[in-house]
Amino acid sequence: MTSCCPHPSVSESTGKFFSKRSKSYARSFRKGKLEKIQQYLIDEICKESLEGKTILDIGSGVGKLHLSLLRRGASFATGVDMSESMIDHAKAFAQKFGIENKTVYHLGDFMVKTDSLADADITLLDKVVCCYEDLEGLVSTSADKTKFLYALTFPADNFLMKFWFKTEIVVAKLFRADFRPYWHQWERIEQLLNEKGFSLVGSTSTIIWHAALYKKNN
Numbered sequence: 001m002t003s004c005c006p007h008p009s010v011s012e013s014t015g016k017f018f019s020k021r022s023k024s025y026a027r028s029f030r031k032g033k034l035e036k037i038q039q040y041l042i043d044e045i046c047k048e049s050l051e052g053k054t055i056l057d058i059g060s061g062v063g064k065l066h067l068s069l070l071r072r073g074a075s076f077a078t079g080v081d082m083s084e085s086m087i088d089h090a091k092a093f094a095q096k097f098g099i100e101n102k103t104v105y106h107l108g109d110f111m112v113k114t115d116s117l118a119d120a121d122i123t124l125l126d127k128v129v130c131c132y133e134d135l136e137g138l139v140s141t142s143a144d145k146t147k148f149l150y151a152l153t154f155p156a157d158n159f160l161m162k163f164w165f166k167t168e169i170v171v172a173k174l175f176r177a178d179f180r181p182y183w184h185q186w187e188r189i190e191q192l193l194n195e196k197g198f199s200l201v202g203s204t205s206t207i208i209w210h211a212a213l214y215k216k217n218n
């Protein structure tokens with residue numbers, strides 16, 4: 001017997017959760033605000049020539065990172081997000097900046113969409129790995145699609161953040177919330193990227209987030 005009210009998939013629940021928050025992401029981008037770790041990644045990536053470079057922004061949100069890089073000379077960006085509203089805001093920003101012809105957006109889980117997505121020179125995952133259960137799959141699959149630079153941010157590995165995340169996870173489970181964050185073994189990211197032929201070229205931390213940039217070995 002089929003249920004009349006099937007449970008939404010994790011991807012739909014995550015999308016719904018972030019759609020409710022998309023306005024505040026858009027508001028901060030409208031004010032021209034980038035977080036310290038986002039600005040760090042932009043500055044580090046811009047040390048390389050962006051001319052002719054394509055971007056794959058996974059969990060692209062309202063487009064803060066890929067739109068900033070397009071405005072600095074990158075040639076094309078693909079944004080993928082589970083949240084429809086995040087994508088709508090990103091499209092509106094691209095239009096406002098007059099660069100909508102340099103963008104394409106896909107709604108859904110990157111891991112499901114991956115076969116239909118082209119490889120890119122630069123891959124971005126900004127505060128995404130902590131929203132997704134399969135860290136190994138997400139990092140390995142996205143690294144396989146990356147030709148040059150791989151940039152990501154994730155929670156700083158300290159007591160405060162671990163306590164905060166673990167508490168959020170317990171509360172989310174207790175109240176059967178639509179969305180729960182994930183605390184992973186963050187050191188696995190570097191191991192996976194090294195196995196895929198990437199080396200760390202720069203990193204920085206705040207008390208909340210860690211940002212890292214990797215370059216593909218020649």
Ligand SMILES: C[S@@+](CC[C@H](N)C(=O)[O-])C[C@H]1O[C@@H](n2cnc3c(N)ncnc32)[C@H](O)[C@@H]1O
Nearest residue numbers: 018059060061080081082083109110126127131
């Ligand atoms: C914390 S928000 C960050 C948004 C944006 N990167 C930023 O920092 O402004 C995480 C976003 O990742 C998306 N997301 C998480 N896992 C994803 C996946 N596997 N595929 C596509 N989008 C994903 C969520 O829908 C959400 O919009």
